[in-house]
Amino acid sequence: MRALTWHGTNDVRVDTHPDPEIINPRDVILKVTSTAICGSDLHLYDGVIPGMKSGDILGHEFMGEVVEVGAKSTLKKGQRVVVPFTISCGQCFHCKKQQFSACDNSNPVEKQDASEMLYGHAMGAAFGYSHLTGGYAGGQAEYVRVPFSDVGPIVIPDGMDDDTVLFLSDILPTGWMAAENAQIEPGDTVAVWGAGPVGLFAVQSAVLMGAEQVICIDHHPRRLDLAKKFGAQVINFEETHVREALMEMTGGIGPDAVIDAVGMEAHGFVVDNVLDVIKQKIAPGADRGHALRQAILACRKGGRVSVPGVYGGMLDKWPLGAMMEKGLQIKTGQTHVQKYSQDLLRRIQEGEIDTTFLISHRLPLEEAPTGYKNFHDKQNEWTKVVLKPGMSA
Amino acid sequence: MAHDKDDAPKRARKDDKDGQLAIVGKSITINRPRSELFAFWRDFTNLPSFMHAVDSIEMVGDKRSIWKIKAPAGQQVTLETELTAVVENESIGWHSVEGSQIRTAGVVTFRDAPADRGTVVTAEIAYEPPGGDIGRLAAKLFAAEPNIQARHELKRFKMLMEAGEIATGANHKSNNGEA
Numbered sequence: 001m002r003a004l005t006w007h008g009t010n011d012v013r014v015d016t017h018p019d020p021e022i023i024n025p026r027d028v029i030l031k032v033t034s035t036a037i038c039g040s041d042l043h044l045y046d047g048v049i050p051g052m053k054s055g056d057i058l059g060h061e062f063m064g065e066v067v068e069v070g071a072k073s074t075l076k077k078g079q080r081v082v083v084p085f086t087i088s089c090g091q092c093f094h095c096k097k098q099q100f101s102a103c104d105n106s107n108p109v110e111k112q113d114a115s116e117m118l119y120g121h122a123m124g125a126a127f128g129y130s131h132l133t134g135g136y137a138g139g140q141a142e143y144v145r146v147p148f149s150d151v152g153p154i155v156i157p158d159g160m161d162d163d164t165v166l167f168l169s170d171i172l173p174t175g176w177m178a179a180e181n182a183q184i185e186p187g188d189t190v191a192v193w194g195a196g197p198v199g200l201f202a203v204q205s206a207v208l209m210g211a212e213q214v215i216c217i218d219h220h221p222r223r224l225d226l227a228k229k230f231g232a233q234v235i236n237f238e239e240t241h242v243r244e245a246l247m248e249m250t251g252g253i254g255p256d257a258v259i260d261a262v263g264m265e266a267h268g269f270v271v272d273n274v275l276d277v278i279k280q281k282i283a284p285g286a287d288r289g290h291a292l293r294q295a296i297l298a299c300r301k302g303g304r305v306s307v308p309g310v311y312g313g314m315l316d317k318w319p320l321g322a323m324m325e326k327g328l329q330i331k332t333g334q335t336h337v338q339k340y341s342q343d344l345l346r347r348i349q350e351g352e353i354d355t356t357f358l359i360s361h362r363l364p365l366e367e368a369p370t371g372y373k374n375f376h377d378k379q380n381e382w383t384k385v386v387l388k389p390g391m392s393a
Numbered sequence: 394m395a396h397d398k399d400d401a402p403k404r405a406r407k408d409d410k411d412g413q414l415a416i417v418g419k420s421i422t423i424n425r426p427r428s429e430l431f432a433f434w435r436d437f438t439n440l441p442s443f444m445h446a447v448d449s450i451e452m453v454g455d456k457r458s459i460w461k462i463k464a465p466a467g468q469q470v471t472l473e474t475e476l477t478a479v480v481e482n483e484s485i486g487w488h489s490v491e492g493s494q495i496r497t498a499g500v501v502t503f504r505d506a507p508a509d510r511g512t513v514v515t516a517e518i519a520y521e522p523p524g525g526d527i528g529r530l531a532a533k534l535f536a537a538e539p540n541i542q543a544r545h546e547l548k549r550f551k552m553l554m555e556a557g558e559i560a561t562g563a564n565h566k567s568n569n570g571e572a
Contacts, residue, residue, distance in 0.1 A: 020564040025557065072557065089556035093424050093510060105556040109548045113541065125560065135562040145564055148556070 002389070003057040003141030004368040009047030012369050017057065020137065020145035025072035028149040030081065034162040035062035035139045037368070037375050037385045038085075038170060039196050040310050043263075044129070045372055049312055051114060051130035059387075060085035060127040061169040062139025063162060066149075074150040081153035083146055084337030085170040087125040087136060090151035100124075101334035106148065107134045118313075124334070132312075140368055142389045154341045157349075163356045164348055166386065167201070172355060173340040174308050175201025175261070179209050181306035181331035182257035189213040191246055191255035191298060192232070193291040195223035197358055197384055198308050199261035203232045204353060206259075215249060217242055217291075220380040226357060246298045254300035262291035263309025296322050307332035358384040366393040404517055417539040418517035421547040425554045427503045427512045431482045433554065434501055443549035443559065446542065457490070470494055496521040516547060 005015040020029055038061050043049050063082040066075045075081065088095050089105035103124035107115075112122035115132045128138015137144060146153060156165050175198045182190055190206040192199050195218035206214045207230060216227035217235045224234040235245050246255055292307065296319050299305055305328050323330065347353045360383040363371050371385040398406075404418035423430055433439050437458045441447045448461040448469060460472040473493050477486040478500075488498035497520040506513045520539070552559045 018565060021566055023561055023563055023566060024559075087560075089552075089560075091424060091555040091557075092551075093422065096424065104548075105552045106560050108560045108562050109545045109552070111562065112548065125562075131562075134560070137562070137564050147560065 001142040002365060003137070004059060004365065004372075004387075006044060006052055006056045006058055007054050010045060012045065012058065012372050014366050014368055015055075017137075017141070019143050022068055022070045023145065024147055025070045026148050026150055027070040028066050028073050028075050028146050028153070029068035030062075030064035030083070030139075030144050030146055031067045032062050032064040032139050032141060032144055032389050033080070034064075034166050035059050035141075035365075035387050035389070036166060036169075036171075037061075037140070037371050037387070039198065040129075040263075041372070042376050043310060043312075045376055049130050049132075051132040051135075053131060053135070056128070056131075056135065057137040057141050058128045059138030059140030059144075060129060061166065061171065062127075062144060063156070063166050063169065064139075064144070067143070070149070072150065075153060075155070080156045082156060082165050082168045082341075083127070083139065083144075084152045084154075084168075084173075084341065085126050086152075086334060086337050087127065087134065087147055088151055088338055089148050090338075094124075095151070098336055098339040100336040100338045101126075102336075111135055126334070130312075140365065140387055142365070152338060154345060156345075160349070163359060163386065165345065165355070167197070167355050167358070168337075168341055168344055168348075170335065170337065171197040171358075172201050172344055172353070173337045174198050174335040175203075176205045176340055176344060177333075177335050178202040178259050178261060178306050178308035179205035179211075181304070181308075182206065182259055183304050183329075183331075184209045184211050184257060186210060187212045188256040189215065189250045189253075190257045190259065191215045191217065191295070192227075192259045192261055193217045193295055194261035194263075194309065195220065195227045195234075196261060196379075199259070200226055200230065200358060202259050202261055202308065203227050204230045207231045208347075208352065213249070215246065215255065222380045223383060226383065229357065230354075242294060243298045250300070254298055255303065256300055257304040257306060258295035258299045259306045260292045260295050260309045263311060293317065293319055296328065299326065299328055301326045303328055305330040308335070359386050361385045362391070363387055364391040364393040365389040402515075415521075415539070416517060416519050417543045418515065419540070419543045419547050420513055420515040421551050422506050422510055422513050423551045423554050424511035427505060428482050430512050430514060430554060431485070431503050434485055434503075434550075435479070443553055444546050445549070458487075462495075472497070514547065514550070516543060518543060 001019045002014050003017050006012055066077050066079045086101040087106040088100040088103040092104040094102035101124050106125035111131055111134050115123040123133050125134030127136050179202050188211050190211045192202050195216050203214050203216050214232045216232040217237055218224050219236055219238045227234050365387050368387050374382045375385050404416045437450045440450055446463050451459045456476040458474050462470045464470045472495050473490045474487045475490050477488055479485050484502040486500040489496055499518040501516045504513050549559050
């Protein structure tokens with residue numbers, strides 16, 4: 001089969017690999033029909049996530065048709081499913097508490113040692129990502145092996161197009177959980193850093209959850225326009241002093257909740273960020289956290305900090321004093337996708353959530369490297385790339 | 394100070410020795426009933442399904458078993474063990490018999506975890522520390538770091554009991570366990 005393969009920093013190619021096989025009883029094999037490039041794939045592309053190997057197949061946002069089933073799968077051949085990016089057994093303590101991304105049993109034993117050393121506990125697994133999270137082959141391919149298929153995949157009713165449901169795999173539930181973690185109350189102002197896919201879904205979710213005012217911060221005009229479309233006020237950080245603006249837009253109180261939908265590769269030419277960039281170039285594992293620092297300083301006293309943005313290593317100049325003295329709460333984590341699947345599928349069906357607005361480009365799988373380059377370099381125009389293995393190049 | 398020990402288990406001590414034997418050990422919480430886990434472990438022929446260093450275990454009568462263990466360069470070492478103490482649904486102990494190629498003793502205990510979280514399984518293995526022919530052999534068999542090996546084995550046991558299978562990132566049967 002053909003698959004988008006990581007070879008090193010800024011080097012991804014479509015290579016030929018042997019087709020995947022059923023290994024464990026709960027596996028299925030999918031024929032991929034649609035798969036997206038995620039902002040967190042760009043962290044891999046930039047080489048800032050540790051634990052990658054040349055030859056790894058990327059992609060954790062994908063859907064397709066079941067073509068082979070293991071003995072203990074509950075799926076049937078021919079079913080169309082969207083697959084959560086998190087791999088979860090459904091049986092361990094964490095899965096039973098619906099903390100699916102913290103699954104104890106999905107990350108192969110030999111792969112758990114590194115994150116156990118780095119974080120104190122072993123991580124759950126994800127598709128198409130670092131070997132810290134299992135090194136599972138991803139879905140930017142013609143076929144993919146899906147373990148624990150009785151727990152993760154969401155069966156899609158006939159008549160719903162791929163493009164309307166594909167984002168149930170990651171960015172929609174991630175934006176939703178980000179807003180949920182903001183614990184929105186009536187009258188709240190929610191400020192969202194980053195008008196990327198997750199930030200835009202967080203904006204939509206915060207509005208649906210009853211926020212009085214949602215303010216989105218970015219510097220790409222087209223992305224800010226999308227945020228406006230969902231009812232957000234916008235701030236362009238290249239033109240405006242963000243914290244001052246937020247204070248003025250909230251009657252001098254500050255946002256009640258702040259959401260960092262940017263993560264470890266924050267942009268912006270501020271002293272702390274320049275130092276972070278230098279460190280990240282020297283050593284993968286160091287995080288750039290300018291957006292998060294700004295969010296913590298902006299957040300009102302006793303407010304809430306929600307962090308869906310990805311961080312993998314150490315961050316310094318962390319404003320712990322501001323967190324403590326202002327009494328902030330922080331909620332973060334990889335998304336517990338399976339917890340939200342059915343509810344969000346229903347909201348899409350009922351027209352409550354718009355998903356397709358985001359897609360700017362649809363490309364054949366063979367053109368995936370072009371998709372990566374442009375999603376990376378031209379963020380204003382390339383807001384979301386969906387790869388279609390079935391589309392002819 | 395030697396006698397002023399804290400409440401931590403012996404295996405967590407910085408001088409991880411008990412007399413002449415080195416100790417490794419780990420605890421893990423498994424979301425399954427105690428009796429089920431005990432029954433699976435009690436049948437030693439099940440152990441190779443999660444102890445990847447063990448090729449096979451054959452029972453010889455009620456108490457004795459013969460363990461075929463993978464050794465470097467495609468070799469195999471045989472270990473004969475005898476059950477020492479079995480307390481139904483609580484603990485299983487074994488040790489190597491006189492004349493075995495490796496000197497080792499082990500005990501696995503099962504106790505209820507709080508608030509229906511399942512069962513806390515603790516495995517403790519004592520073995521001849523590196524030094525001398527037997528020690529060197531033991532060190533090789535228990536991999537470079539016996540603690541890591543013990544942790545891996547318990548995690549595989551947990552996967553098998555909770556999820557019914559052992560996770561692998563492999564895409565093909567031929568690259569067993571390797572992603």
